[in-house]
Amino acid sequence: MTRLAEFALPDLGEGLTEAEVVRWHVAVGDRVEADQVVVEVETAKAVVDVPCPHAGVVEALHGAAGDVLAVGAPLTTISCDDSTHEQHRSEERAGSGHVLVGYGTGSTAPRRRRRANPAHTEPQKPSDAGSRFNGAGAPRVLSPIVRRLARQQGVDLSNVDGSGPGGIILRRDVEAAANAEPVQAAQPDGEIRTPLRGLRGAVADKLTRSRREIPDATTWVDVDATGLLDARAVLKQRSDVGLLSLIARFCIAGLRRFPELNASVDIERNEIVQFGHINLGFAAQTPRGLVVPVVRDAHQMSTAQLSEAIAHRTGLARTGELEPQHLTGGTFTLNNYGVFGVDGSTPIINHPEAAILGVGRIIDKPWAFKGELALRKVTQLSLTFDHRVCDGGAAGGFLRYVADCVENPVAVLADL
Numbered sequence: 098m099t100r101l102a103e104f105a106l107p108d109l110g111e112g113l114t115e116a117e118v119v120r121w122h123v124a125v126g127d128r129v130e131a132d133q134v135v136v137e138v139e140t141a142k143a144v145v146d147v148p149c150p151h152a153g154v155v156e157a158l159h160g161a162a163g164d165v166l167a168v169g170a171p172l173t174t175i176s177c178d179d180s181t182h183e184q185h186r187s188e189e190r191a192g193s194g195h196v197l198v199g200y201g202t203g204s205t206a207p208r209r210r211r212r213a214n215p216a217h218t219e220p221q222k223p224s225d226a227g228s229r230f231n232g233a234g235a236p237r238v239l240s241p242i243v244r245r246l247a248r249q250q251g252v253d254l255s256n257v258d259g260s261g262p263g264g265i266i267l268r269r270d271v272e273a274a275a276n277a278e279p280v281q282a283a284q285p286d287g288e289i290r291t292p293l294r295g296l297r298g299a300v301a302d303k304l305t306r307s308r309r310e311i312p313d314a315t316t317w318v319d320v321d322a323t324g325l326l327d328a329r330a331v332l333k334q335r336s337d338v339g340l341l342s343l344i345a346r347f348c349i350a351g352l353r354r355f356p357e358l359n360a361s362v363d364i365e366r367n368e369i370v371q372f373g374h375i376n377l378g379f380a381a382q383t384p385r386g387l388v389v390p391v392v393r394d395a396h397q398m399s400t401a402q403l404s405e406a407i408a409h410r411t412g413l414a415r416t417g418e419l420e421p422q423h424l425t426g427g428t429f430t431l432n433n434y435g436v437f438g439v440d441g442s443t444p445i446i447n448h449p450e451a452a453i454l455g456v457g458r459i460i461d462k463p464w465a466f467k468g469e470l471a472l473r474k475v476t477q478l479s480l481t482f483d484h485r486v487c488d489g490g491a492a493g494g495f496l497r498y499v500a501d502c503v504e505n506p507v508a509v510l511a512d513l
Contacts, residue, residue, distance in 0.1 A: 102151045104173045106138070106166050115167045116140045118160045120261065123173075127155045135173060138166075139268075143421050153177030162265070247271045268385075269417065296386045307448035310364070315443040316492055317479040320500040321466070322459050326474055328506040332400075341379065341433050341456075342404035347502035347509065348431055348454055349375055349396050349403075355495040357487035358452040359428050369486050378427030378447060379407060380434075381414045389447055390414050391427040435459065441477040451486045454499065455479040478503070 106116060116138035123135045131152040138145055149172075157174040160166055243266055247254050252274045259266035293301050307313075325343060332338040352359040352375055360371045377395035381388055390410035395403055413419045430447040435458035444455040457477040464473035480496045502509040 099153070099176050101156060102153070102175045102177050103171050104135075104149050104151055104175060105169050106172050107147070108168055115165055116145070117165045118162050119144060119267075120162055121158055123155050123158075125155050125158060129153065129155060129175065140421070143419050143424060144417060145421060147172065149173060149175065151175040151177045243268050243271055296388070300387055303448050304445050307446050311362075311446050311448065312484045313446055313481050314484050314489070314492070315479055315481045316489070316496055317441060317477055318496055318500050319475055319477050320503045321464055321473045322476045322503050323474040325503045325506050326459070336401045336404070337408070338400060338404045339408070340459075341431070342400060342407055343506060344433075344454075344456060344499070344503065345377055345379065345392075345395070345403055345407065345431055346400050347499045347506075348429065349377065350502070350509070351495045351498045352429060353396065354498060355487075355491050357491045358482060358495055360451045360483075360486045361428070361449045362451070362483065362485055372428045374428070376426050376428045377403075378430040378450075379410075380430065380432040381411050382436075383415045383417070385417060388414050388419070388424060389427060389430055390419055390423055391425065393423075393426065429453070432456070435476065441479055444479060444481050446481055446483060451483040452492070452495075453481050454496075455481070476503070 117140075119137040119139050121136050123129055123133075129135060129149055129152065131150055132148045134146040135149045135155075136147050138147055153175040154177075155173060156176050159171040159173065166172070244254075246252075246268060247257075252271050254266060254271075257266050257270050257274045258264070260270050261267045291297065325340065329338065329340055329343060332343075356371055359375055360369055362368070363370050374394055375396040376391050376393045378389040378391045381390055390407075390413070392398070392403065392406045392410060395406070398406065410419065410423060413423070427447060427450060429450060430453040432442075432444050432453055432455045434442050434444070435456050438458055440457040440460070442455050442457070444453045446453050455478070457479070459474050459476040461472050462475040463470055464475060465471075466473055478496060478500055480492055482492045
């Protein structure tokens with residue numbers, strides 16, 4: 098005997114309540130196995146492959162490419178036998194239902210919101226997606242995100258070759274076209290309106306919440322980074338260790354000495370939560386916008402391993418291939434805004450963390466060195482911290498420790 102089992106969009110992690118269907122990997126009538134990936138969805142943070150916990154035959158697909166579904170809304174209906182259905186129901190009752198790796202089991206009531214999409218009105222099979230052009234000769238773009246990105250980047254979609262099923266234009270196609278051709282004027286009157294949705298909306302929500310909830314303070318110091326550059330030059334002869342990785346190593350050592358900053362405030366329980374692990378986040382600018390990849394358990398890594406992890410996460414962030422578990426769970430963030438050619442900033446804390454360290458550009462400046470005026474490589478470090486978790490003594494101590502590491506890295510690295 099068979100039963101119909103409905104598979105809903107699972108909980109997608111911290112603060113993510115909806116996702117857009119990018120493409121289906123199955124069609125009605127296909128047979129699927131338990132935990133087989135059936136659909137690719139895009140959240141505000143990443144593109145995710147979603148596995149279905151049921152084994153059976155696909156009876157319905159609840160949504161087409163471009164539809165936005167809420168967590169808990171139905172994705173597929175599967176015709177499965179009693180044993181498979183009852184096994185899944187027992188797992189759900191135990192609170193350990195099949196969800197994406199790294200996510201919890203959500204309890205949000207099902208809801209669904211459909212974006213207006215003139216390209217289609219009914220869910221389609223992957224094989225029916227059609228070519229890049231419709232009957233009028235216009236480009237076939239199913240995703241509103243892709244169309245909006247094209248408008249923002251000034252990309253003429255009629256000149257873009259789609260790499261999706263049947264030639265459908267995807268986000269990566271627009272990004273590639275934007276990098277290959279000059280950006281055109283968006284509107285004749287010069288006015289551009291961009292909805293605060295997707296990644297831009299997620300960033301806006303997080304920064305607004307940080308400013309609203311966290312009583313932050315910023316302290317900074319100028320440091321002589323000449324020794325840091327010398328140490329990097331020596332290390333690069335053995336391994337490709339970058340400046341950001343070295344500063345990240347100093348931050349990790351500083352957090353072990355000043356654990357007050359490796360913390361978060363639980364508002365509901367009115368408690369300061371101090372973590373025993375260090376999950377290091379670092380700000381990365383990508384074609385989609387600002388993201389903060391996270392290196393988990395960074396305190397257990399060597400400098401070379403940390404450098405490799407940062408480089409790996411940065412590469413995935415720029416191509417939009419980071420998994421959600423690598424975008425959440427950070428306990429401290431490092432922001433190298435010096436790559437934009439600026440000297441300093443007052444960085445906003447990455448909520449719900451307690452602190453963020455910003456690094457400015459390294460430039461030649463006159464500096465008092467060994468009793469004489471010399472031309473040295475100087476940078477500015479800025480620390481923004483949650484004043485609820487510690488006072489200025491701990492924050493200043495951490496910042497001074499990191500600054501001393503930058504100025505005399507060889508002596509410090511010997512102890513790490």
